[in-house]
Amino acid sequence: MIFRCTSKLLKVLGVRPVPVEPADSAIDWYRNLLWFDRRKSLLVTHAATLFSVFVPDVRKSDLVPIGQLLVREIEAAMAAEGLAPNTLGTLDPSDVQIAKTASRTVLRRMNDMAWGIENTLMAEGGLAL
Numbered sequence: 745m746i747f748r749c750t751s752k753l754l755k756v757l758g759v760r761p762v763p764v765e766p767a768d769s770a771i772d773w774y775r776n777l778l779w780f781d782r783r784k785s786l787l788v789t790h791a792a793t794l795f796s797v798f799v800p801d802v803r804k805s806d807l808v809p810i811g812q813l814l815v816r817e818i819e820a821a822m823a824a825e826g827l828a829p830n831t832l833g834t835l836d837p838s839d840v841q842i843a844k845t846a847s848r849t850v851l852r853r854m855n856d857m858a859w860g861i862e863n864t865l866m867a868e869g870g871l872a873l
Contacts, residue, residue: 746772748845753777759842767846774850778858790832791850797821811837
């Protein structure tokens with residue numbers, strides 16, 4: 745399982761990415777750090793399918809070890825959609841590699857999703873947790 749992180753997220757995590765090339769959209773998940781109401785949130789997107797999970801109000805401590813929170817959130821989102829746990833490949837938090845982003849197309853789609861999330865949150869009065 746490869747989490748491809750934006751440079752902004754890598755900086756917050758203080759993690760050094762491993763060189764993983766070429767990109768394999770079947771096992772690549774992109775992570776982008778978003779800020780809403782001065783709170784950090786994550787948007788995690790499967791590269792091949794663009795299946796996305798929004799994780800609001802995360803703290804740096806939630807992200808260490810790096811994969812546990814996200815695998816839990818991805819599994820919960822997949823279950824909510826009625827998908828089998830292995831639909832998007834093996835989700836193993838103990839076998840996570842951190843790499844740099846490799847697809848501008850996936851990042852562009854994530855930015856579009858983030859814009860939609862922000863507009864929805866603004867219309868609903870912010871990130872109420």
